Amino acid sequence: MSGPAIELILMRQLASHLVMPIFVVDPEGNLLFYNEPAERLLGRRFDEAGPMPLAEWSTGFTQRDEAGATVRAEDLPLAVALREHRPAHRTLWITGDDGVARHLGITALPLEGAGGRHLGAVAFFWSLDERP
Amino acid sequence: MIQKPIELILMRQLASYLATPIMIADHERTLLYFNPTAEAILGRRFAETQEMRLEEWMQALPLYDEMGQFIPPEERPLPTVLRERRPVHRRLRLRGSAGDLRLIEATVLPLEGQGGRHLGGVIIFWELDQP
Numbered sequence: 001m002s003g004p005a006i007e008l009i010l011m012r013q014l015a016s017h018l019v020m021p022i023f024v025v026d027p028e029g030n031l032l033f034y035n036e037p038a039e040r041l042l043g044r045r046f047d048e049a050g051p052m053p054l055a056e057w058s059t060g061f062t063q064r065d066e067a068g069a070t071v072r073a074e075d076l077p078l079a080v081a082l083r084e085h086r087p088a089h090r091t092l093w094i095t096g097d098d099g100v101a102r103h104l105g106i107t108a109l110p111l112e113g114a115g116g117r118h119l120g121a122v123a124f125f126w127s128l129d130e131r132p
Numbered sequence: 133m134i135q136k137p138i139e140l141i142l143m144r145q146l147a148s149y150l151a152t153p154i155m156i157a158d159h160e161r162t163l164l165y166f167n168p169t170a171e172a173i174l175g176r177r178f179a180e181t182q183e184m185r186l187e188e189w190m191q192a193l194p195l196y197d198e199m200g201q202f203i204p205p206e207e208r209p210l211p212t213v214l215r216e217r218r219p220v221h222r223r224l225r226l227r228g229s230a231g232d233l234r235l236i237e238a239t240v241l242p243l244e245g246q247g248g249r250h251l252g253g254v255i256i257f258w259e260l261d262q263p
Contacts, residue, residue, distance in 0.1 A: 010146040017139045019244045020219075087152055087258045089221055089239055105219060107239035109256055112151040124241055126219045 007113045008032065011122055021125040024111075027118050029054035029082055041125065043097035064093045064101075077108035081121040085110045091128060103128040139245050140164065143254055156243075157210060158252035161186040173236065173259055175229030186210065196225040200233060209240040213253040217242045223260070235260045 003009075008024065012033045015022040021038035025031055031052040039045050042060055049057075063071045071092060073079060080088035087109040095101045108123040140158060144165045147154035153170035157163050163184050171177050174193065181189075190205040197203055205211060209220040220240045225233040238257035245251055 007146065007149045010142055010149065014139065014142040014146055017142065017245055019246065019248075020241060087237075087239075087256060089237065105221060107219075107221065107241075107256060109150075109152045113149050114151075116151070124219075124239070126241075 005113060005117065005119050007111050007119050011111060015122075023078065023123045023125070024120060025054070025078060025082065025122075026120040027082065029058075029079065031057045032120065038125065041094070041096055041102065061094050061096045063095075066091060066093075068093075077106045078121050078123045081108040081110045081123075085112060085118065136164075137245060137249070137251050139243055139251050143243065147254075153257050155210075155255040155257075156252065157186060157214065157255075159214060159250050161211075161214060163189045164252070170257070173228070173234065173257070174226070193226060196233060198223045198225065198235070200225060209238055210253055210255060213240045213242050217244065217250060224257075 011024055015024065015033065015035040018035065019037055021041055022035050023031065023038055024033045031054070034042065034046050042057070058073050063076065065071050074083070077088040077090055080086070087107065089105070089107040091103070091105050093101050094104055105126045105128055106123055108121050110121050111119040113119055140156065143156050147156060147165065147167040150167065151169055153167065153173055155163065155166040155170055163186055166174065166178050187205070190208065195203045195208055203224070209222060212220050219242065221238070223235065223237050225235055228234045236257050236259050238255055240253055240255045242253050243251040
């Protein structure tokens, strides 16, 4: 029986030590892990939520661009990194369960190991500012 | 010999496995590592450069903005992140080993551990198709 790839183990360990919100998804977009700072964005603890299918976690918040237009889920940096196997960046307004619109910078990169193994993607989030 | 913080050790290990170009510096402005994918864009091998002071690195690898204007060292993303402890994202140009100016996009993140420990910064960058 094979365990998780070393890249995913390292990514999760690193994320658990950092104060920046970090999300890790598998090649199908299922949420594998998010760290404590990311819990404040999602409004729920990972210990309680556990791994989540894409259809579930992606509906937990709404996202809009700088002009206020809704951003399709497939245009989010994580989705682009997964689909196109390349890093992606954009700024967004994201509203979570608590109703707060957060202005975020997001960079996502594919987790690709040696030999082109596609393991998923990771997204780093940071706050640009907030509005109620 | 002083042991590096666990976050830097993990970041370096992870970067060594990934296909995305990644560079790591500590908060004392030492370039600690860049991975094999970064070597291909930078035109330099880490095995040859090893760790070096950021000032030395910036002199060896000048950066330009999208329009081709030289970026003064302290206005580059990494020194900004190390100084201000906030992420920076921008498009840049660097000179490839063939002498051409290559357009890249870079996100530079501060590496901050629990308890507000400022550990350094990580550069994630990728080449864009545009000339």
